[in-house]
Amino acid sequence: MAARDLQERIKKLIVDRRLASGAPLPTEPELMAFLGASRNSVREALKALQAMGIVEIRHGFGTYVGRMSLAPMIEGLAFRTVTGHHRGEDSLLQLLELREAMETGLVSRLAGRLPEPDLVELEALVDRMDQRAAQGTGLAETDRAFHATLYRGLDNVLLSEVLEAFWDAFHRVSRDLVEVPQDPRITCRQHREILDAVRSGDSLRAEEAIRDHFRHIRTRLLSSAPADTNLRPNEPV
Amino acid sequence: MAARDLQERIKKLIVDRRLASGAPLPTEPELMAFLGASRNSVREALKALQAMGIVEIRHGFGTYVGRMSLAPMIEGLAFRTVTGHHRGEDSLLQLLELREAMETGLVSRLAGRLPEPDLVELEALVDRMDQRAAQGTGLAETDRAFHATLYRGLDNVLLSEVLEAFWDAFHRVSRDLVEVPQDPRITCRQHREILDAVRSGDSLRAEEAIRDHFRHIRTRLLSSAPADTNLRPNEPV
DNA sequence: AAGAGTCAGCTGCTCTAACCAACTGAGCTA
DNA sequence: TAGCTCAGTTGGTTAGAGCAGCTGACTCTT
Known part of the structure; x- marks a missing residue:
């Protein structure tokens, strides 16, 4: 009864006092007094809030309002995908489809609207990709x-973060779960095509380029061995 | 040092033992023995996992593998949006744009592909909307x-859940944060247009219909009074 | 014999109190 | 002045006790 309340009350405290990211929260003893709960309960509430990225705890220093990144979402998504995969669901494929759906829809509205500096940066990234390949x-x-820089042009921080979160979740899971046969040169070529299409301002071509890119990943995914030997769902942060 | 590890080890336990959603976890004493940690630490780890939806705790009954819904993501997104809004950012608008970007991209691929039963269901929903209006x-x-039923046709559970999560987050925040001038008849008309467009199989028309719908919401949002009187960032679950 | 009430036992929940560990900053020392 | 040390702050961990919700078997009543 109390525990769920404590979290809400701490959140309310943050909102009421207009605490921004990085602002210090009351210390544990202060919270105990303020909330009228034992240290244990306060700490459990803080731990839960920490898991949601709402609060950041620094040992020997204090607790602070968190940056509220989407990191917890990545954790949750990755774990969900891993367990789903083990249960025989095509969860990883669904995650990839989710990314594809978003990016195909977004790249078309980027075509021809990306400022020159971003295009240059993307160019450099593709060059670097070539080297690495x-x-x-x-x-x-x-x-x-590349993907992060591309969608930065949308001028929507939330949108960018969500896309990055999905990227992270997908790659973390696919790295741990399946043996992906690498194919660097094709990947490079596809990214260059995406860039060229965006630069040219041809929405349809850009969309098709993205779709092609994802088609390639999907093919690699489906043709890959399960490689289920040694599970490690998450790396230590 | 230990706390972060405990969470990981519990997650590893779930994966290693192939525990599905709803499966019982070891009891607290058992986990203490298994993890070699005190009760308190175990509980803090469980609380964090509960916050991420990975674990579900039922008082007097036991702890179970959670359903891993995106509910925690909604929490986090909503809170992030509220605090951002208070800091003068257009976080709510960004959230709306995120939804618009996704749905415009998705509805076009739905056009003409929705099975008849779904269309009937949508029809019924719009009728009901008319009544309520x-x-x-x-x-x-x-x-x-309506939105949930619409995107169910995509055959991607994850995608549907993400869309619903964004819907929930947006509506929760907008309900608490701004005074939205309702306009039921226009909303109804727009939904009917979306449905008709999807049924007709005209992708562009469907896309434009969705865009129109969101444009309407956005207008209401921007013209609304801040209504910042009494904050209540989250309702009790 | 069938049904309702009760109680013992599991489960997680909360509290108290003590000590450990990381970090800061004032004061001391060279 | 530069560096060290140490006291005081903060969160991290442990221990043990009692509270609270739920289950199932046992008992009493009908």
Whole structure:
């Protein structure tokens, strides 16, 4: 009865006092007095809020209002996908489809509207991808950066974060769950095509380029071995 | 040091033992023994997992693997939006744009592909909306049901849940944060247009119908008074 | 014999009190 | 002045006791 309330009351405290991200919360003893609960209960509430990214706890320093990133969502999504996969559902494929649905819809409204600096940055990223592909290094980082930079142009922080969150969840799960046969050169070519299409301002071409990119990933996914040997659903943060 | 680990180890336990949603977890004493931690620490870890929807705790009964719904994500998103709004950001508008971006992209691929039973159900919903509009009753429920039923046809549970989550977050925040001038008849008309467009199989028309719907909501949002009187960021569940 | 009431036992929930560990900053020392 | 040390703050962890919700078997009544 009390526990659920404590969380709500702490959230209410944050809102009422207009505490911004990074602002310090009352210390545990202060919260005990304010909420009229034992230290234990207060801590459990804080832990739950921490798990939601609402609060950030620093040992020996204090508790602060969290940055409220979508990190907890990634955790939850990743875990959900892993368990679903183990139960024989196509959860990973669904996650990929979710990304595809969003990105195909979004890239078309980006076509021709991306400012030159962003295009340059994307160009540089694709070049870097080429280098890495030649070296045989992993493309994950640059791929993530490419997608992040691309949708930054939408001028909607929330939207960008959601897209990145889905990217993170997908890659974390697919890395741990399936053996993906890499194919760097094709990936590079597809990203360059996406970039060119966006630059040209041709919405349909851009959309098709994204769709092609995802089709490639999906194919790799479906043709991959389950590789279910050693489970490790999550890496330590 | 230990606390973060405990969560991971409990998650690992769920994965390793292939526990499905609803399956019982070890009791607190058993977890204490298994994890080699005190009761308190175990409980804090469980509370955090509960906040993420990974675990479900039933007083006097036991702890179980949770349904891993996106409810926690709604919580987090809603809170984030509320605090952002108070800080003068257009967080609520961003949330609405996020929904619009997703739905415009998705409705086009639904056009002409929705099975007849779903169309009938949508028809019934719009009729019900008409009734309620005439009575002056709230449209929220039927609106939610309409959008949920619409995207059910995508055959992607995750996608549907994400859309519903965004719907929930948006409506919860907008209900608490701004005074929205209702306009039931226009809303009804727009939903009927969406339905007709989808039924006709005309992708572009469907997309435009959705866009029109959101444009209407956005207008109401921007023209509304802040209504910042009595904050209540979240209702008790 | 069938039904309702009761109680013992599980479960998780809350509290108290003590100590451990990380960090800060004032004061001391070289 | 530069560096160290140490006291005081903060959160982290443990222990043990009692409270509260639920289940199932046992008993008493009908």
